[in-house]
Amino acid sequence: MTTPFAALPEGERRARMERTIRTYFDGCNEADVEKMAACFTADAVHYFPPGLEGPWKGARTIAEHWRRLVLTIGSAWTIDRLITDPASNQAVIEWTHYKTALNGFLRGDEWYAFDGESGLITEIRAYYASRGDGRDHVELEGFDYEGRGYHLACPVPRPHQDAAPQHTAEETTV
Numbered sequence: 001m002t003t004p005f006a007a008l009p010e011g012e013r014r015a016r017m018e019r020t021i022r023t024y025f026d027g028c029n030e031a032d033v034e035k036m037a038a039c040f041t042a043d044a045v046h047y048f049p050p051g052l053e054g055p056w057k058g059a060r061t062i063a064e065h066w067r068r069l070v071l072t073i074g075s076a077w078t079i080d081r082l083i084t085d086p087a088s089n090q091a092v093i094e095w096t097h098y099k100t101a102l103n104g105f106l107r108g109d110e111w112y113a114f115d116g117e118s119g120l121i122t123e124i125r126a127y128y129a130s131r132g133d134g135r136d137h138v139e140l141e142g143f144d145y146e147g148r149g150y151h152l153a154c155p156v157p158r159p160h161q162d163a164a165p166q167h168t169a170e171e172t173t174v
Helices: 010-030 033-037 059-073 169-173
Strands: 040-047 075-085 090-099 104-114 121-128
Touching (some): 010 033, 010 104, 010 121, 059 075
Antiparallel strands (some): 090 104, 104 121
């Protein structure tokens, strides 16, 4: 019998939460559907700001959507900040989403909820720096990203070798 995630020592829960989020982002950057899906409960939900194509429901659905964006707009991500709270089974990250085929990026935050039994992600709520209004670079105005040590360039080679030259308006906003 395995020990439920919520019953593990706090330090171990904190480390697993961070490892799960980082594995998920590695899977996103690798366009690896299986790796991403393994980080979620089967019924996980990923919420987005209004006007986007969300929510995405189900581990595999979430993973397949991110793979599609890697292949169509050259998506790649960094985790710029990460905080975990094992007592509440929640975490928050600050990220950058590079859209290399569009020569742009956006920055935002995500709140994560974890299942107390398995330690897998049950929910992600995404918040963007500003609404998608056609800008190539979406980030907080006046914030010193470079001075605070944020990534300023895409961390992985893009566009992806299988990237399609055409993209829809919907794909450019997520």
